[in-house]
Amino acid sequence: MDIEKFEILKRNYEKFIQDAERAIHQESAKQQTRSVWFDRQTIEKLLDQTDPKQGGIKIYLGMYDKDTVSEQGERANRSDYIGKLTVILTASNDNDDPGQQTMIVNGGKVCPPDC
Numbered sequence: 001m002d003i004e005k006f007e008i009l010k011r012n013y014e015k016f017i018q019d020a021e022r023a024i025h026q027e028s029a030k031q032q033t034r035s036v037w038f039d040r041q042t043i044e045k046l047l048d049q050t051d052p053k054q055g056g057i058k059i060y061l062g063m064y065d066k067d068t069v070s071e072q073g074e075r076a077n078r079s080d081y082i083g084k085l086t087v088i089l090t091a092s093n094d095n096d097d098p099g100q101q102t103m104i105v106n107g108g109k110v111c112p113p114d115c
Helices: 003-028 040-047
Strands: 036-039 055-063 084-092 110-112
Touching: 040 055, 040 084
Parallel strands: none
Antiparallel strands: 036 110, 055 084
């Protein structure tokens, strides 16, 4: 993918999500997630659990609530993550759903605020 199409895709999402956030939450709308970063070690650990030929990473979209925000760890601003979008990475062979908890990772750096 070239950088121009990458930028267009990002802008399309950012406009859509900002408009939706304002339409739903009006004045209490928050700045929504633009990206989530995971370190190499986390990704390699997931890939190590997959078949060398059919394995990959399946990415799910999710949203933090009061019961799941603990996935962000012990942060002073943890409650700020409630209502923010996130991604969940899973080890997957040939697009299968995860079969065990060790194959699921959340808690990447959500931007904003961790940009």
